[in-house]
Amino acid sequence: MDVVDLTRVVCALHELADPGARGFTMGNGDWPLRGFVVRRGTLVRAYANHCPHAGFPLNASPHAFLAPGAPLILCSMHGALFEIQTGRCVSGPCEGLGLRALPVRVDRGYVMLEEGVRLEEPVDLGR
Numbered sequence: 001m002d003v004v005d006l007t008r009v010v011c012a013l014h015e016l017a018d019p020g021a022r023g024f025t026m027g028n029g030d031w032p033l034r035g036f037v038v039r040r041g042t043l044v045r046a047y048a049n050h051c052p053h054a055g056f057p058l059n060a061s062p063h064a065f066l067a068p069g070a071p072l073i074l075c076s077m078h079g080a081l082f083e084i085q086t087g088r089c090v091s092g093p094c095e096g097l098g099l100r101a102l103p104v105r106v107d108r109g110y111v112m113l114e115e116g117v118r119l120e121e122p123v124d125l126g127r
């Protein structure tokens with residue numbers, strides 16, 4: 001029987017506004033995977049919550065990842081802006097660098113991390 005792997009579910013698609021974003025923590029131990037999922041229309045992407053500038057989480061409050069009035073991801077620490085589709089920084093102190101993409105898919109109304117994504121922080125995020 002084909003079942004949804006609940007350990008891979010980030011959220012239900014209907015929990016994401018359009019445009020909208022949602023932070024998540026998945027996995028156990030000292031270094032669970034911290035990321036966020038972002039939606040714009042039919043586009044759904046996920047990224048590690050780790051700014052390539054100084055390594056801080058992007059959001060200052062829960063689920064606050066989008067720039068007000070613009071279809072861009074905002075790092076609240078020093079104002080870097082990133083494309084939703086690619087995670088590439090288009091403005092700010094890390095221009096040209098990119099967020100770490102986390103492969104996701106939408107399956108039966110759920111946003112799910114792909115099987116190969118480890119549920120722990122990537123070891124090369126600079127900690």
Ligand code: FES
Binds near residue numbers: 076078080
């Ligand atoms: S830590 Fe994100 S812009 Fe500085």
